[in-house]
Amino acid sequence: MIDIKLLEYIESFLTPRRAGLNKKILDERTNHFTVAVEDVYQLHNTSAVIRSCDVFGVQNVHVIEEVNVKRIDREIAMGAQKWVDINRYGSTKECICALKEKGYQIVATTPHDDSIVLKDVDVSKPAAFFFGREQKGLSDLVLENADSKLHIPMVGFTESLNISVSAAIILQHVTSKLRDTGVAWQLSDEEKLEKRLEWAKKVIKSHEQIIARYYENDEDK
DSSP, X not given: OOOHHHHHHHHTTSOHHHHHHHHHHHTTOBSSEEEEEESOSOHHHHXXXXXXXXXXXXXXXXXXXXXXXXXXXXXXXXXXXXXXXXXXXXXXXXXXXXHHHTTOEXXXXXXXXXXXXXXXXXXXXXXXXXXXXXXXXXXXXXXXXXXXXXXXXOOSSOOOOOHHHHHHHXXXXXXXXXXXXXOXXXXXXXXXXXXXXXXXXXXXXXXXXXXXXHHHHHHHO
């Protein structure tokens, strides 16, 4: 449980505009959808996907690093890595199991097999959208464990899109469609409070001293 008084104390060191902005953005955040990237080779692609998640209100990203270990490209992510939660996994199996335990449908993005078109996605179910490597796409393990497969319809000579472009198109569509439903897609009140505290700490450089002073003052009462 979040100490509400501590939260309010820390937020008093933010400008009213900043505190209000945090609350406003959190009202648009969701864990109903999430994204997983599997061993993407190009660093800028993973970073751009994280940026798209922030833009479209997806709070959690899952990065599988079974082959390619990454660091986040700060210039491309444009600070999004501070506001989106990045979950890292050493194997695809570990990631799939973790997401299924949380109740997510595994949605493999692939132009092949029996994949459905983007407009036919059922947004009422919590879903984790998986994106694969630039050249090879998703692994057989993801495809075999997928609850559904999805593709973006294309009418040109080119048969594929850059992974970061695909992620942006899919996220824009499903999050917009989700907000037009009666599905309870927002973060819980407790999750919002946790993020408000976490985000305030990230903005205030001296937050450790401020928290220490709060508890010192509390003990003196």
